[in-house]
Amino acid sequence: MKVEEPSKLTWFKSSYSTGQGGECVEVATSPTTIHVRDSKQNPTTAPTLALPPAAWRAFLDLVQS
Secondary structure (H helix, E strand, O other): OOOHHHHHHEEEEEOOOOOOOOOOOOEEEOOOOOOEOOOOOOOOOOOOEEEEEHHHHHHHHHHOO
C-alpha cells in the first residue's frame, strides 16, 4: 500500500470534534488510504494512522451502530 506524505494531504476536522479543545480528530483521504491524526498536536510532527478504505469503513460502521 502506497502511503502519502501527511504534509501533502488535505486534512479536515471531524464533524464530531469540538472547537473548544476537546476531541480533535482530523482525516485526510487519498485514493488508496485514509489518514487520521490528533489535531491537538503539532500537525507537522504528530503521528498519523494510515488505513485501507475497507478498514476505515469497518471502523465507522462499528462506532455508528
